[in-house]
Each structure stands twice: as C-alpha cells, then as structure tokens.
Amino acid sequence: MDYQKVVFPYRRAPDQGARTPARHPVVVVGAGPVGLALAIDLAQQRVPVVLLDNDDRLSTGSRAICFAKRTLEIFDRLGVGAGLVDKGVSWNTGRVFLRDQPIYSFNLQPETTHERPAFINIQQYYVEGYLVERAQELPLIDLRWKNAVTAVAQDDNGVQVTVQTPDGDYALRADHLVACDGARSSVRSLIGQEAKGRTFRDRFLIADVKMAADFPAERWFWFDPPFHPGYSALLHKQPDDVWRIDFQLGWDADPEAEKQPERILPRVRALLAHSAMKDAPFELEWASVYTFSCERMASFRHGRVVFAGDAAHRVSPFGARGANSGVQDAENLAWKLAAVLQGRAGDALLASYGPEREAAADENIGHSTRATDFITPKSEVSRLFRDATLQLARDHAFARALVNSGRLSTPATLHGSPLNTPDRDEFEGSMMPGAPASDAPVRVDGRDGWLLRCLGTSRFAALVFDDAGSPAAGRAVRALHQAADELAPLDVLLVAADARSRVEGARTVIDAAGLVTRRYDGRPGTVVLLRPDQHVCARWRAPDAAALRQALRRALALP
Amino acid sequence: MPLITTPHFDAADAFYEALIDAHRELSSAQSHELNAKLVLLLANHVGDRGVLDEALAAARDSVLRAPPTLSTGNRR
Numbered sequence: 001m002d003y004q005k006v007v008f009p010y011r012r013a014p015d016q017g018a019r020t021p022a023r024h025p026v027v028v029v030g031a032g033p034v035g036l037a038l039a040i041d042l043a044q045q046r047v048p049v050v051l052l053d054n055d056d057r058l059s060t061g062s063r064a065i066c067f068a069k070r071t072l073e074i075f076d077r078l079g080v081g082a083g084l085v086d087k088g089v090s091w092n093t094g095r096v097f098l099r100d101q102p103i104y105s106f107n108l109q110p111e112t113t114h115e116r117p118a119f120i121n122i123q124q125y126y127v128e129g130y131l132v133e134r135a136q137e138l139p140l141i142d143l144r145w146k147n148a149v150t151a152v153a154q155d156d157n158g159v160q161v162t163v164q165t166p167d168g169d170y171a172l173r174a175d176h177l178v179a180c181d182g183a184r185s186s187v188r189s190l191i192g193q194e195a196k197g198r199t200f201r202d203r204f205l206i207a208d209v210k211m212a213a214d215f216p217a218e219r220w221f222w223f224d225p226p227f228h229p230g231y232s233a234l235l236h237k238q239p240d241d242v243w244r245i246d247f248q249l250g251w252d253a254d255p256e257a258e259k260q261p262e263r264i265l266p267r268v269r270a271l272l273a274h275s276a277m278k279d280a281p282f283e284l285e286w287a288s289v290y291t292f293s294c295e296r297m298a299s300f301r302h303g304r305v306v307f308a309g310d311a312a313h314r315v316s317p318f319g320a321r322g323a324n325s326g327v328q329d330a331e332n333l334a335w336k337l338a339a340v341l342q343g344r345a346g347d348a349l350l351a352s353y354g355p356e357r358e359a360a361a362d363e364n365i366g367h368s369t370r371a372t373d374f375i376t377p378k379s380e381v382s383r384l385f386r387d388a389t390l391q392l393a394r395d396h397a398f399a400r401a402l403v404n405s406g407r408l409s410t411p412a413t414l415h416g417s418p419l420n421t422p423d424r425d426e427f428e429g430s431m432m433p434g435a436p437a438s439d440a441p442v443r444v445d446g447r448d449g450w451l452l453r454c455l456g457t458s459r460f461a462a463l464v465f466d467d468a469g470s471p472a473a474g475r476a477v478r479a480l481h482q483a484a485d486e487l488a489p490l491d492v493l494l495v496a497a498d499a500r501s502r503v504e505g506a507r508t509v510i511d512a513a514g515l516v517t518r519r520y521d522g523r524p525g526t527v528v529l530l531r532p533d534q535h536v537c538a539r540w541r542a543p544d545a546a547a548l549r550q551a552l553r554r555a556l557a558l559p
Numbered sequence: 560m561p562l563i564t565t566p567h568f569d570a571a572d573a574f575y576e577a578l579i580d581a582h583r584e585l586s587s588a589q590s591h592e593l594n595a596k597l598v599l600l601l602a603n604h605v606g607d608r609g610v611l612d613e614a615l616a617a618a619r620d621s622v623l624r625a626p627p628t629l630s631t632g633n634r635r
Contacts, residue, residue: 384591384592384595385595385598385599387592388592388595388596388599389599391596392596392599392600396600398600398603399599399603402599
C-alpha cells in the first residue's frame with residue numbers, strides 16, 4: 001500500500017439514519033497517531049470506540065518522524081511495534097557540528113540491553129497506516145472517515161456531537177469525547193477553549209529528499225555550517241532512502257517563496273557539496289515551512305471532553321516531544337477510561353489524567369523551549385552566550401553538556417501524582433513511583449524475551465523478587481492476589497534467578513543477566529506494583545496485603 | 560551554601576589587574592565574548608545551583624538599581 005496515496009472510502013454509518021442520536025461510550029475525534037493509538041488501546045480493553053476523522057487520507061508528508069523508545073513500547077502493546085521497527089531506521093547517536101567541525105556527540109541509549117532502540121525514524125504516514133491496519137482488525141473500533149465534528153455540547157448525561165459528512169449532518173451522543181484533532185483542534189474551539197504559550201519568531205524549512213546517500217543513521221545537527229552560514233540545519237535518515245533535512249530560515253523569510261523547489265534544491269546541493277556525496281542525484285519529495293510554538297491548554301479535561309496530543313499541547317520539534325508525548329497521553333487515558341466505563345473506578349481516576357499529563361506537557365514544553373532558545377537566540381546577549389557555549393564546547397567538556405540542539409524525548413516520571421504511593425522503604429535507582437517501567441532482558445517459558453513484553457496488556461502487574469523459593473516471595477504473591485481481589489485484574493511476575501522458583505499464582509521470569517534486579521533494586525521479597533500503563537505506582541521491601549490493597553485503591557483513585 | 564560576598568580573593572588587587580589585562584588588545588566585541596565565556600567557565604566551576612542563583616540575582620539587582628550614568632560607557 002502506498003500510504004501517501006491511499007484514500008479511505010467514506011461509508012454511511014447506521015447512526016446516520018437513527019431517529020434519536022445514537023449513544024456511544026467513547027467517541028474519539030482525529031485518526032492521527034494519537035487518536036488511533038487511543039482507539040486501539042481502548043478496543044484491546046474491550047471498550048467500543050467510534051473514531052471520527054474529517055479527512056479520508058493519512059498524513060501528507062513525513063511530518064513527525066522520530067518515534068521514541070517509550071512510544072515503541074506502547075506500539076508493541078498495541079500490536080504495531082514490530083512492523084514499525086522493521087520498517088523504520090533505528091538510531092541512538094546524535095552529533096553536533098559547529099561550522100565544519102564536530103564538537104559533540106551523544107548516545108541516547110548507552111545501555112544496550114533493551115528491546116527497543118532510543119528512536120526510530122519513520123514517516124508519520126507509515127505510523128498512521130500501520131495503526132489504521134491494526135484498527136481495522138478490531139471490531140470494537142468504528143472508524144468513520146469524512147466525519148467532521150461541527151458542534152459539541154455537554155450536559156449531565158453526556159456529550160452531544162454534531163457531525164458533518166458528505167451525506168449531510170447527523171448527531172451522536174457520547175459518554176466521553178476525546179479530542180485528538182491536532183494543533184488546530186476544532187473541538188477545542190467549539191468548546192471555547194484555547195492553548196496558550198509562546199510562538200518563536202523564526203521559520204524552518206523541512207524537506208524530504210530522496211537520495212542514495214552514505215550518511216550514517218545518526219541525528220546530525222549543525223550550528224552555522226558552511227553550507228548554510230549563520231543558521232542551523234538538521235539531518236535525519238528515514239526509510240525508503242528519504243532524508244529529512246531542516247534548514248533554519250529566520251523570521252524574515254517568505255514561507256511561500258522558500259517552499260519553491262528552485263529555492264530548496266540549491267540548499268540541498270550546498271549540503272551535499274560539503275560531503276562525500278557531492279554530485280549525488282536527489283529528488284525533492286515534500287517540503288514545508290513552519291514556525292513553532294510551545295503552548296498548552298490550561299486544563300486537558302473539561303467535564304466529559306478530554307484532550308490529548310497536539311490538541312492539548314504543542315511543542316517545537318527539537319527533541320521530538322510532540323507525537324511521542326501525545327501517544328503517551330493516549331496510554332495514560334485509555335486504562336483510566338476503561339476502568340471507569342467498566343465500573344472498576346470512579347470519576348476521580350479520570351480526573352487524574354489532566355494533572356498527570358499537564359505536568360508531562362510542562363516538562364516537554366520546558367525542554368523544547370530551552371532548546372529553541374539555544375538554537376534560535378532571540379536577543380543579542382542570548383546569541384552571545386550561545387556562541388560562547390558552542391566555542392567553549394570545542395575544548396571543554398562542561399560546555400558540550402550545555403550545547404542544546406534538542407533534549408530528546410524521554411517519558412515523564414509522574415512525580416507527585418496522587419495515584420502514587422510514596423516510598424516508605426529505601427530504594428536506589430530510578431524505578432520510583434511514577435516512573436515508566438524499565439525494560440530488561442529475561443528468559444520466560446524457556447525462551448529469551450523482554451520484561452515489558454511479559455506485562456499483560458493494560459492490566460495492573462506486580463514484580464515479586466524471589467531468591468530460590470524464599471518464603472517472602474510466596475507470601476507476597478498470595479498477598480497480592482488477596483489485595484487485588486475484586487479490585488482489578490492483576491498479573492504477578494516472579495522475578496527469579498533460575499527456573500527452580502515457582503510460586504502458584506505467578507509467572508516466573510528468569511532474570512538471567514540480573515538486570516531486572518539491578519534496574520529495580522530488587523531484593524528477595526521486594527514487590528513493585530505497575531499500573532496498566534506500565535508506570536510504577538508503588539514498591540516495598542515486604543508489603544502486607546493491606547498495604548498492597550491500599551496502593552491498588554490509590555492507583556485507581558478509590559477512596 | 561550561600562554566595563560569599565565578604566572578601567575571599569587570594570590576592571584581590573592582583574586578580575583585578577589580571578582581569579583587566581585579560582582584555583588587552585581585544586575589540587569591544589571580543590571583550591564581550593570573553594566576559595561571556597568567563598561567566599560560563601566560572602559558573603561551571605561553582606556548580607551549586609543555589610549559589611549561582613544568588614549571584615545572578617545580586618548582579619541583576621545591582622544593574623537595575625544602578626544610576627544611569629554609571630551603567631553606560633559615556634563619561635566626561
């Protein structure tokens with residue numbers, strides 16, 4: 001399938017003939033990466049979803065191309081990870097150049113013992129295409145193309161949504177409406193809300209250039225390169241021999257003029273001329289000129305209407321925090337919506353989505369803003385310090401750490417979330433309450449595997465650390481099942497040194513390399529409780545059933 | 560740890576001379592560059608976020624309170 005050309009047929013939905021508006025538990029607006037991820041996640045948790053998109057095509061142009069490790073782990077859970085990683089270009093290394101000299105390189109994944117790389121590059125239309133194909137396998141997803149939302153009204157009983165189609169308008173009712181309809185969200189304006197923040201006075205040309213080129217699969221960033229003096233440039237490798245090149249243009253550039261091939265081709269030729277691929281033939285596939293903003297809605301939840309992805313928050317692209325944080329929003333929301341709709345939790349759980357993801361958005365906005373200030377300094381003195389930092393970086397290690405060509409996306413640790421149970425025992429390392437669970441190599445059922453793959457799809461899970469059948473582990477497993485009884489489905493993994501460890505009610509995963517133990521600071525009897533979105537919510541050295549139950553209730557926002 | 564603003568130089572006058580001397584034969588633009596680099600080098604050496612914040616605040620406060628004639632290069 002050529003994902004750039006596919007057109008999805010409009011189909012009249014049975015709802016469109018209904019005499020009173022049909023009611024659905026969840027209506028999602030926007031079938032981009034975030035809306036699709038949310039719909040698949042909900043369907044996997046047996047929640048039916050109506051997914052509306054105002055168009056009938058996938059993303060035009062490569063747009064979001066850098067998909068981070070955490071997003072890949074989420075995609076694995078949604079059933080699309082393997083395909084995307086196979087097609088995509090994996091990378092871990094970034095290099096920064098000042099003029100024609102390399103000054104700094106960084107490895108985003110120095111620990112190699114994880115299933116997924118730090119990043120893959122792949123065009124947004126592939127991501128959407130694979131997600132659409134996955135959605136089409138799930139009968140609980142009703143994906144409606146050419147369905148544009150034109151009015152939204154909520155009352156005590158639900159949300160009334162007016163939808164415009166080629167066949168005319170119709171109305172729907174939803175218990176919950178989730179807006180994943182992008183930076184210019186119509187749902188957001190329809191409910192009278194705005195995103196507030198800052199727009200940067202600069203413009204970037206982004207171009208997809210098809211060429212057989214020898215640059216390595218690394219993120220290359222230039223400050224003041226000889227081929228584009230006084231400005232910045234960025235190079236990424238994508239699948240199909242397509243290269244993404246970004247050229248900073250400055251605020252005074254004319255966006256319409258700069259999109260013309262006759263302006264773009266010489267820029268690309270100049271870049272190639274300074275490389276070993278001087279006369280390589282190339283073809284321009286797509287180009288766009290953009291300005292960027294860092295902004296967000298004050299609150300991502302307005303009653304029964306919830307916002308995720310760019311509809312809720314927007315960042316400048318340095319750091320790849322846009323689509324990645326949007327997919328992480330969807331993951332945060334899906335299990336909460338499912339729990340509420342299935343009667344396992346109340347509104348307080350849904351209410352936790354806003355604060356958790358608003359805090360994550362602030363973290364992403366902070367990083368993206370700092371990077372943008374460094375890349376496009378806006379005052380004389382800001383430029384003075386920026387250039388001073390770049391020059392010192394040639395000779396001094398401390399300055400290299402200051403060079404900010406983008407702090408690449410890592411998933412937010414949900415510090416201070418009310419769903420976390422604060423540590424009462426001492427632990428080392430980063431698997432604190434709120435942290436996304438770290439992957440690690442394990443052996444399970446006689447085969448090599450990965451810890452995150454052993455976590456049940458969208459269920460609570462507990463890691464119990466064992467030491468050759470210690471009674472503490474057995475007690476912990478029993479206490480966990482007791483605690484979870486009638487609260488939430490729970491998978492228990494016994495993390496053991498070898499296959500001799502067996503406890504009823506737990507699945508044994510062998511920590512052959514000891515990395516689960518190291519990364520989680522596990523000792524015999526340690527229990528780590530994970531939310532359905534694979535974030536740690538509690539951990540103890542030797543919990544009793546009461547403590548476990550309290551932590552589960554807390555994670556569900558139950559009183 | 561608070562910012563030290565009581566005398567702390569090994570040899571204050573000698574440092575002062577060295578500071579001015581570091582700028583010899585530099586253009587105005589180069590001097591600004593040197594100052595910026597010196598700030599970054601020394602800030603990294605200090606490291607402590609609290610001390611740095613205090614220093615930034617003290618410097619900014621001094622700028623904002625300084626009478627206009629002192630803050631420009633224009634003297635009789």
